[in-house]
Amino acid sequence: DAKTTQPPSMDCAEGRAANLPCNHSTISGNEYVYWYRQIHSQGPQYIIHGLKNNETNEMASLIITEDRKSSTLILPHATLRDTAVYYCIVRVNNDMRFGAGTRLTVKP
Amino acid sequence: DSGVTQTPKHLITATGQRVTLRCSPRSGDLSVYWYQQSLDQGLQFLIQYYNGEERAKGNILERFSAQQFPDLHSELNLSSLELGDSALYFCASSAGGGRTEAFFGQGTRLTVV
Secondary structure, three states: OOOOEOOOEEEEEOOOOEEEEEEOOOOOOOOEEEEEEEOOOOOOEEEEEEOOOOEEOOOOEEEEOOOOOEEEEEEOOOOHHHOEEEEEEEEOOOOOOOOOOEEEEEEO | OOOOEEEOOEEEEOOOOOEEEEEEOOOOOOEEEEEEEOOOOOOEEEEEEEOOEEEEEOOOOOOEEEEEOOOOOEEEEEOOOOHHHOEEEEEEEEOOOOOOOEEEOOOEEEEEO
16 A cells, blocks of 8 residues: 555646655655656656655755655656656655556646 | 566467566666556556565465566566456566665566457
8 A cells, every 4th residue: 555645647837847746644754755757658767765855866856844744856847758657655675565646747 | 778677578378378577687686576557557566575585565466476586587477367467567676675766677568368
């Protein structure tokens, strides 16, 4: 059973920032927040992960609230190629279970 | 290229048959995960191995089994296949533990006819 809640779908205009929210109110102190995306039927792609500090890499930024009960993935300048299903998961060790994710559609 | 290799890419077989899906993890990764994704469905976690030992089990049917070999490659065996087993099967690998990201292969598309 997934421990996260995400909106089923979102739209974003090309070139604008895409902000994808995730609720993980039952997260425990040693669980990491991970984001992946799946473009069409390709293998899911790792995006970013964090524990409690905000993180940034070449793909995205991850903002985790101070109480760690929610997070936001930010794609700073969305392109059409960012259209995908985005998954937020929390994990500490072995289990890596995916929920339904958010289907992000980037529109011209 | 994630570095995770899955073979075959496509597989068509008849009901009642048995197939084996293979996964070669990224170099150095000790952990292997298997997932099933039916048409327009989410990723269902099946099972995870770490350095040859089973570490976590998800919604894996009794007709399915898996193992990880000493060279760290893994195989997923599906037997007594049913039409409903038609799906994409993904393998992922990671260095191990919750602090390391996992990388996915491109999947094996299984069609049971």
